[in-house]
Amino acid sequence: MRLAVFGVSFLLATSALVHAQESAPAPAEAQTQAAPATPGGDPVVARVNGEEIRRSDVQRFQESLPEQYRSMPLEMVFDPLLNRVIDTRLLAEKAEADGIAAEPAVQAKVQEAQQGILRDELLRRAVDAATSAEQLQAAFDAAKGEDGFALEEVRAAHILVETPEAAKEIIARLDQGEAFAEVAKSTSKDPGSAQQGGELGWFTRDKMVPEFSTAAFAMEPGSYSKEPVQSQFGYHVILLEEKRSREPSLEEMREELFQENARKAIEQTVAEAREGVTIEKFNPDGSTPAPAGEAAPAEGGAAAPAE
Known part of the structure; x- marks a missing residue:
């Protein structure tokens, strides 16, 4: 629990420092001549008791933070993150000196x-x-x-209503010769396609709910569904316009x-790591598992009878 609390506090301290005003006077130990840049774009950005800290060390620390800090330009949060890198090293050294690392x-x-x-x-x-x-x-x-x-695709339109009775009424209107697009505009409950005459465009099977795709891909171009097609969204009347196969x-x-x-x-990679390796597995209590086909020992040490 203490470790968890410390970790949260450490992160909160970083967050607070990120938003701190940069106008505060720098401490005396920071008033040193800038370290010279090194070839490769990874300059020394600090020294702690002579040990160098490079820009890449600060970048790695930033990458370990939540997304809101990772997405910031490094220069924006450089000073507080550099302090955290310094603190991390000093705390690790103190842990070493206190003998914690040897536990x-x-x-x-x-x-x-x-x-x-x-x-x-x-x-x-x-x-x-x-x-x-x-x-x-x-x-x-x-x-x-x-x-x-090759991808099997269809181009279709649909009319979505709330009840099977409403869907059957629409089918009856289509049977009487009414234009599918006009009926869709006046009756469909799908706000995304109604004003386009129910048009859904081209799609593959996986782009629609299974009930809808199964019905649409089973139809012939130019036909509409003669029975309501039920899905989680309601009841559909589908017009299958075209089919195609493309790469x-x-x-x-x-x-x-x-x-x-x-x-x-x-x-x-996992298989290569396991190649030629002897692996022995044991039960949670450390005991040896029973050979395949044999029952595990019953409580009290006696072998449980095989079924």
């Missing part, structure tokens, strides 16, 4: 944090390599040769290809 529980947390950082960096690099422009283009080219690559562009598939390549990269 087994703390060492375990440090090891866990290090493992998490290394895990994330390894997976990030694997994902970056697998989702480069070249890799996504290659995945797109491979997908072209697979069944189901999607790389841009349309980019997100899907990115997610698939990233998933494969992560799975492959």
Whole structure:
């Protein structure tokens, strides 16, 4: 609990300093000659007992903050963030001096944090390599040769009403020759399409609720639904105008290809890490799991009878 409170207080202090007036006089220790910039655009921005702090250290600290601070230009929040980096280093050094770093529980947390950082960096690099422009283009080219690559689309219009009785009345009016667009304008409860004569444009199956898509894709061009189509929004009368099949562009598939390549990269990296490794798993109480096909020991130590 103390750690949690400290973390919140530390963040609040950062927030307060971000919005503090910059007109306050600088402390004496800050009145030093500016450190010379170093090649590569990562200058030394402070020294603490001779130990250098670079601009990249402040940038990394900013990246660990909530989005509202990450999105700010670094120069806007530079001074308070630099102070937080300095404080973090000094507090860590004090923890070392006080012997806290040598405590087994703390060492375990440090090891866990290090493992998490290394895990994330390894997976990030694997994902970056697998989702480069070249890799996504290659995945797109491979997908072209697979069944189901082409997109099935329909262009449709609809009239939305609240009851099946109202939908049947509309179907009767269409049967008598009334224009679908005019009926849609006067009766449809869909504010997004009513004034366009019910027009929905082109769409794939996944863009509409299942009940609507199933009905629309089963219809023939030029026909309208002879029975009301119920969905979570009400009752629809659908006019199927056109059908087509087309190949999607790389841009349309980019997100899907990115997610698939990233998933494969992560799975492959995990598999490589596990290759040749001996792993033993135990029960929550540390006991050895029963062999496959055998019942676990019953409470009290006796083996439970097999069913």
